[in-house]
Amino acid sequence: MFTEVIQPRFSETDALGHINNTVVAVWFEACRTPIFKIFTPELDLQRWPLIVASIAVDFKAQLHYGSEVEVRSWISRIGNSSFEVTQQAWQQGQCCAEGKAALVHFDYQLQKAKALSPALKAALEAHALQPS
Template identity: 50%
Template sequence: MFSEIIKPRFSDTDALGHIGNTAIPVWFEGARDPVFKMLSPTLDLQKWPIILAKTEIEFHAQLFYGQDIEVRTYLAKVGNASFHVYQEVWQQEIKCASGTATMVYFCYDMQKSKPIPDDIRNKLTEHLYQA
């Protein structure tokens, strides 16, 4: 598991005074950096090896400004050419949101997926989610 603490910004709030639903996908993407570094240690965008295929987010409880949040990041499934990143947002010991991103190991020159190399697959599976 990877963990990141985030201080919600005032601009993350909505008209109802709590954190808006558009902040969560941004936080999730930022907290995927450790996963990205397993695939591309230098984060060189000219050699970027993945593409986002799908995201799903479920909201469990409200989030509030002025209280830190924790984003927990796991690998949920590692397939031949794709993998699922499972993430949770916690605030005050309450799981407030969870979501899954489907990432595809991708060749931009050929515009198609390709198998995940074994060394990268091994790194990813070290962080599989244990329910």
């Protein structure tokens, strides 16, 4: 599991004083960077091998400005050419949002999915943890 702490910015609040719901998906994407580095350690966009097939976020509680947020990320499913990342946003000891992203290992030249190698699967499996 990967964890990253985010300090919400004032500009990320909405008219009601909560963190805007669109911000959580952006935070989750940013916190997938360690997973991206499994595939492209230097994050070279010319050699980028992933596409997003789907994302979903469920909101469980309000997030607020002025208190840090811990984002937890782990691999929740590994397929032949795709995998799923589950992520949670925790603030003040409470899980406030949970999301899932399905990512596909993709060959842009051939415009089709590419099988995950045994080495990539092993690297993903090393982060296939469920938090308690």
